[in-house]
Amino acid sequence: MYSQNNNNVSPLEIYSWEMLQARLNKAMLSLQYGNKPSEPRNRKRDKQPADPRLQLCTNETVMLSVFRYLTKNERLVAMRVCKAWERMAVHPSLWKSVNASHQRIESAQLTGVVRRLPETLDLNWSKIEKEHLSWLLTRLPQLRELHLQGQALEVVGQLYTIHCPPLRLLDISFTADLTDANINKLFSPPNCIRTFQSVLTTKMVDLKELHLAGTLIGDDGVLSIAKILPSLTYLDVKCCLNVTDLSVVFLSHPQTPISSNLVNLDMRGCHQLTYASFDYFPSLPSLRKLALYPCWNLPLKLLQHWGRRYGFVVNSDKILEKFK
Structure with missing residues (x-):
């Protein structure tokens, strides 16, 4: 007989129908697709070398020399390409x-x-x-x-x-x-002349x-x-x-x-x-x-x-x- 006065035994956990169904679905998905092995945290991803042409397209000195040959409307179109070009297309040297x-x-x-x-x-x-x-x-x-x-x-x-x-x-x-x-x-x-100005x-x-x-x-x-x-x-x-x-x-x-x-x-x-x-x-x-x-x-x-x-x-x- 199970004693109610035994304090060393924890009460039984009672799951609702929704909790049981969620656990069952999780187990079925794990068996069907398998668990994806996680990559070690210490492993570094291999960095691919950047395209040199992409570096030239974002170089401010190079692009400013190109934007000088564009018309006003062409610069407005170039501003829509990316944020870097939007910033360079409004450079004061071009306007x-x-x-x-x-x-x-x-x-x-x-x-x-x-x-x-x-x-x-x-x-x-x-x-x-x-x-x-x-x-x-x-x-x-x-x-x-x-x-x-x-x-x-x-x-x-x-x-x-x-x-x-x-x-x-x-x-x-x-x-x-x-x-x-x-x-x-x-x-x-x-x-409204400032006080530090000696000549008005x-x-x-x-x-x-x-x-x-x-x-x-x-x-x-x-x-x-x-x-x-x-x-x-x-x-x-x-x-x-x-x-x-x-x-x-x-x-x-x-x-x-x-x-x-x-x-x-x-x-x-x-x-x-x-x-x-x-x-x-x-x-x-x-x-x-x-x-x-x-x-x-x-x-x-x-x-x-x-x-x-x-x-x-x-x-x-x-x-x-x-x-x-």
């Missing part, structure tokens, strides 16, 4: 210039531009919000050329910040409602080329440019109907630094210019190209006569060009 003109700029485009870190960014006539441009300027310190034709005044106003990169070229042509007061503020030193200068102090075609600036705006931008060599104010002979006086004045550095001057379509302005153009010693045609008060024959007197010739584009 010195990014053209996003006539497009609607969304978050995806902003991220793509920042990944490429271009030196030249073309946003002419694109639909971009002022917050987006401000976000871009703070993340593109290497940017040197910026094209913003046809943008709203509030978008162009985002350049008035300490985060604006030191541009060499700026094109804000055909900006609506851009007046002399806006020009003076845009190129003035920003208010504008972020545009090294600007070489400025395009203001089709805006509402006048003589006061040109005077501000002549005072604030001493390194300017190219000034484009064509179709600015408020520009008069007084602007030429400001640009050629010997006390303004721009007078000795200005090389190209485009004043086509400034119909308030008269023959009196010709007395001041010779005071620009570095001037090599002067565009004045068409202007209502300056016929082409008059330009040719003045050009022969001061060593200029009218080229095929009707631009006065200095003799070499």
Whole structure:
């Protein structure tokens, strides 16, 4: 008889029907297929030598030299091959210039531009919000050329910040409602100057080329440019109907630094210019190209006569060009 008081004997294990069926299935599978012998842990797997062609395809130096011969669309296709090619296809050395003109700029485009870190960014006539441009300027310190034709005044106003990169070229042509007061503020030193900066200068102090075609600036705006931008060599104010002979006086004045550095001057379509302005153009010693045609008060024959007197010739584009 089995004694209930015997503590040395453990109670019998009672299995349910599901547990018995699971054990039976496991045993049947083991008999049918057999157990796969496990490999020893200390055994090292034989490594096959890597294909040298595969190593070349993932070498950044080699692939960058190949990607330079691809077009923009071909690079976008190459980015879909693998993660290594996606990273190399957006290398900044391949994207010195990014053209996003006539497009609607969304978050995806902003991220793509920042990944490429271009030196030249073309946003002419694109639909971009002022917050987006401000976000871009703070993340593109290497940017040197910026094209913003046809943008709203509030978008162009985002350049008035300490985060604006030191541009060499700026094109804000055909900006609506851009007046002399806006020009003076845009190129003035920003208010939020850091404490360790000893000289309060504008972020545009090294600007070489400025395009203001089709805006509402006048003589006061040109005077501000002549005072604030001493390194300017190219000034484009064509179709600015408020520009008069007084602007030429400001640009050629010997006390303004721009007078000795200005090389190209485009004043086509400034119909308030008269023959009196010709007395001041010779005071620009570095001037090599002067565009004045068409202007209502300056016929082409008059330009040719003045050009022969001061060593200029009218080229095929009707631009006065200095003799070499």
